[in-house]
Amino acid sequence: MGYRKGYYKKDGTYVQGHYANNRSKSFSNKNNGCLVLLLAALLLALPISCSDSSSSSEPTTCPTKTCGDFSSQSAAQSTYNSNKSCYKNLDADGDGIACENLSKQISKQ
Incomplete structure (x- = not known):
């Protein structure tokens, strides 16, 4: 909404100043630039946030354990x-069996 100043028509008649709704029901041209910038920022941030979350799938508080830390394969x-x-x-060859070189004793944990 804005105040429209009074003006003269081509036929010489004067139109009194009044409040006029200058905006249409769709987005105005003034807001399209902001909308484009917002969408561009969102599109640029999305791949960055996805790549960060996929690379940090491992917990950062994993203790460092090697096969030498265990007395048996079952532990x-x-x-x-x-x-x-x-x-x-602990699984060097990726077959799902940890520390295959250790003896297969029953652990007492």
Whole structure:
């Protein structure tokens, strides 16, 4: 809404100043620039946020464990099964069996 000043028509008659609704029901041209900038920023931020979240799928508080930290294969296997993404270094060949070189004793944990 804005105040339209009085003006003279071509036929010489004077139109009194009044409030007029200058905006249409759709977006005005003034707002289209802001809308375009907002969409561009959103499109640029989306791949960045997706790439950051996919690369940080591992927890950052994983303790560093090696096969030398365990006395038996079953103890290493139970630790590996508790969080496979965190302890993936216990399974060198990727077959799902942790520390295959350790003896297969029953752990007392």
